[in-house]
Amino acid sequence: MSTELIIAIIITIAGAATPILLAALGELVVEKSGVLNLGVEGMMLIGAVITVAVTLTTGNHLLAVVCAALAASLSSLIFGVLTLTLSANQVATGLALTILGTGFSALFGQPYTGKDVPLLRSPFPPELATDPIWRVLFGYSPLVYFALIMVVVVWWFLQKTRAGLILRAVGENDLSAHSIGYPVIGIRYLAVAFGGAMAGIAGSCFPLFLTPQWVERLTTGRGWIALALVVFAAWRPFRLLAGAYFFGLMMIFEIYAKTNSAFRVLPSEFWAALPYLATVLVLVLISLRREGSTAAPACLGKPFVATG
Amino acid sequence: MTQFNRRTMIKIGGAAATLPLLGSRAFAQEKLKVGFVLIGTPDDNGWNHGHDRGRQEMVDAIGADKVETTVVTNVPEGPDSERVFRELAQQGHKLIYATSFGFGDYVHKVAKMFPDVKFEWATGNATAPNVSLYNAKFHEGRSVIGTISGMMTKTNKIAYIGSFPIPEVRMGINAYAIAARKANPNVTVKVVYVDSWFDPAKEADAARALIDQGVDIITQHTDGPAALQVAEERGIVGGFGQGADMSAFAPNAHLTAIIDRWGPHYIKSVQSVLDGTWAEGSVWDGLASGEVEIGPYNAKIPADVVAAAEATKAGIIDGSLHPFAGPIKDNAGAERVAAGDIIDDGEYWAVDWYVEGVEA
């Protein structure tokens, strides 16, 4: 393999990995606070359709991403009201959010279907961004860099700040966090809203640099992969980064496997199913290494009701 | 299109209640009601778009005073479609187009219940007294774009993104590869199936991975412009519109398009129902009768390439050139079709191999 081919592959993988990385980072923070939001796919679709609408209307990419984040975050607050204030079941509410996001985006996106969306290209000078070698550093859409920065930010927030410590405390033991006087519900609301915003930005990736158009169900299941990634990464941001790029690699690997005779010993369906099988396998391997204990936040998915 | 008002609905509801469960109801009406059942939405820029454009063409030609149409979108190919066909027949549609292969079993079931309703099943393979078939020879268009690809590729690597390995897709690939290698024997065609008719993210990923490997022309047999958009972004030689002109998505990369034109057939078949001459049958036309069209050529295509493409088209239309004329070897090197022989319309469906030069 030539250097240039390797660089091309890296860039393709980074593109495939970025939306799942962004969505998974948001969900990681949500889950660290003790909440499980299965609505990621729906929020991504809302983000994607808002991105298309704003980009086509104003031509402003930044505004589009901000609006996508706000809209998806707003939708996550429906989930918040139901699960946090009304302590409804989180699994069912998350699924309902995905159904809502799918339906809403299909309906809202009708006037924008089948239109070409201008790409959000590398922010660096074209000489660097398209140079066969230098583009390994400079050839990505801004959202790819944003995702990488957010990995560090989320890690720093959770590990190095007091607010992060409180958020983790709320996820590990909501009752004692409450008794010390932390506003458990309020903190979870913030986490859920952040998760929604990140899912919305993840949705932006599709029309802005992966496949610049709007169609129904544009994200085709990537939100669910993001959910798996969080567990895959054992709730650690840097492992999440590795996981997302590994998953991107698996998705691209499938294409290579299908076009190379060496892989024809197994049916092509096997290579297509491999990323999902690999996820299951990695989940098992991770739990093997930590026999008997789980890395999941102790309160994950459990409602907290402040009575009295 | 039909616009039911509240009164009409009550009329239907009331009428239905007095009928046996599966009885049909003929309306006192002067307009012919025609139903179109689509598996996606008309704005997909591909397959469904083509059918909807054909519908509009038909309405314009026949006249909105003689025909009214109902389009049902996003109908899954399964028992759900049976309900839709029955609903359309029940609501007085006398001609119903089922625009995808997977509707077939249900078309036949419902056709038996409504003998006075005519059904037409696109890409189907079995007729009945009130079920006809219609299809188009898209592979003839593949010969034309194969000629262009063979002459224009600089890397001698071209690619084909397919949905599923079904006969139409496989024969499209074969026609494409035969024509490309006739123009340039050094060409190889890499094939990737994305296991979906519609997964833009995966189509785009496939296009990127193929371009990374040195492919400089990508054609696709999926619905939508995802692969073309990647071709445009990456600045490779180009790609082709599938089903419709997609040059709006890729002004530089869009070399030309294979355009589905169902209009002529829809006009003919609606007229035959109006005249009372509709009969069970099967239509499988191509470039010659205008069901398959080649779109405008991109200005960047050199004149000699345009001339060769036009010659291919003309040869297919006048019958001097057959897309599957022997000798044809398969990609394992065995001769499948002898010189002077062809793969005819009957043998077409049984081909489960790829021609020489295809990497799949």
Added chain:
Amino acid sequence: MQLRLEKRSQPSQLLRVVTPIAAVLLTMVLGAIVFTLLGYDGVGAVREIFISPLVNSYKWQDLAVKAAPLIIIAVGLAISYRANVWNIGAEGQYIIGAVVGTGVGLATNSMTGWWIMPLMMLAGAAGGAAYAAVPAFLRVRFRVNEILTTLMLTYVSVYVLNYLVFGPWKSPTSMGQPQTVMFSADQSLPYIIPGTIVQLNAPIAIVVALVAWLVFSRFVFGFQIRVVGAAPHAARYGGFSADRTVWLALLISGGLAGFAGVLEAMGPFGRLVPQFPTNYGFTAIIVAFLGRLHPIGVILAGLIVALSFVGGEMAQISIKLPFAAVGIFQAMMLFLLLASDLLVRYRLRVVRPGEVPA
């Protein structure tokens, strides 16, 4: 907080029954308003989706056909969710059930006999249960979260189906198209009401729900409620009984999903095709919750969700309502039901009248 919650000593049985009905009615009202504001015929949408299929007797058969698989799957999911086991991959178990049942069907396609149909059904249920046994094993042995494994295995199941119908199982007479041969008369569900499309799976769905109600109200439900209610930590993270609960929940829900899958293949589909997955496994999750995780509730919820699909199609034909609207109605229904959950378990007291906190 201006909102005060008082836990009821016992969940209100009345509200448990009334709230789902209220949720559906409120969905109709809110839906009419929302779609009117969006520029559609909101009242017409509600009428077409929720009323028209009910007043047209020829639509009832469609409701039965559409509701049957939803009810069978949702009964299993209800049992699973009551045990706090979150099987959200019923779609995959449904597909594998149909695949395994079809395997038996293809082997017996040229034979005749009354035993073939029950054998296929059994194979389907066993296939679904076996597919759900994988996440059960991983959860019990390795503590791997079943939400993710059941979901990942759903994606895998689609490729298993594709591999078979595009490859070894492709019918020799299908002219290259990916589909198996049709099932024979002895392999197809009989029609039970002459002149309609209602097949044996509709009464089977009712029987499944009733049996589940009778059996599990006595044994497993009681057992699970005790375990989960008294010692949720034990039920979630360890102990013999919790492991057994996981196994039971996944085998039952997977088995029923597989059973629904093979019935759908033997009934409405009549053969296996790549288009077999139609999201029944995911839709059944809504049904299970809307039915309050109770077998009898699931029957009614299955019919209501089927109504929204059948009515949604009618609305598309008659008033040009986009099909996406159905999803919004379903989500709204589920949101409202979940919101009302709190009222079943708690009393709400607004301390300061007026303002209600978000």
